[in-house]
Amino acid sequence: MTAVIGTKDHPWKLKTPPQTSEYEMYKDEKDGKEILVCTVGKTVLHYDYRCIEDLRQMLAAHGDWIELGSADEQKPAKEGTVEAWGRSPDNPIGGWYGLKKGFRGRFGMYIPPLMEQLGLAEVEHNPRNNRMRAK
Template identity: 60%
Template sequence: MPDFQGSGTAEDPWVLNTPPGGSQYQVHRDETAEPPALVCQVGTTKLSYQLRCIDDLHAMLKAYGDWMPLGNADEQKPAAPGTVEAWARADDNPVGGWYGLRKGYRGRFANYVPPVLEALGLVELEHNARNNRMRAL
């Protein structure tokens, strides 16, 4: 399990690192949002994803049964097929499209959500300089 701080609330957010370890960011659950959100604060930028992404991503990885590349990409760039990022945008995922809630900032799912699952003990996540992968535990 990685070293991280916080309890995941707005008052005490998780303090996590991106998979390559180059950037630190804060994350908390906002269950009062509509829909409930996972809010990521990256410097002055706020990104948010549907909170259900934690359970949905874990279930998908368990069903997949192997390592899956992250494939991190901005919203304006296509996600490589067969990656976590592509799944988070796919029409056939459990929400029928983007998990990202803020237009223009819906990408980078594979950069900010996997460390949350790792902190929760749900996945194993690689921490290489590039081309990281994850798998369900």
């Protein structure tokens, strides 16, 4: 029997879009809500699990490449990027998909490789200014 990937015991092993850093993600539940747990070194981030399907739908509606634009929570996100959408009051949840105060950013860095792994999106792997699109 093969292990289910994406669990705490068998997390997805991913690399950032530029392929410079490795991190892990898995699906969990916190306070009755499905979340993604993202572990980068000793830093643990949480994202609303809905972001996968919501981002897939946004990419499909957009229909073309969109810049990732990753940024820390404390920094403004570049308009028109995946990062800006991931914190916009106009997205399906009306704000941040990141759930841990102070660590709600970096949506455009850590969610796109998971989408690529799941076969839902294409992601560029350049040193900078990467983009993604629906598959």
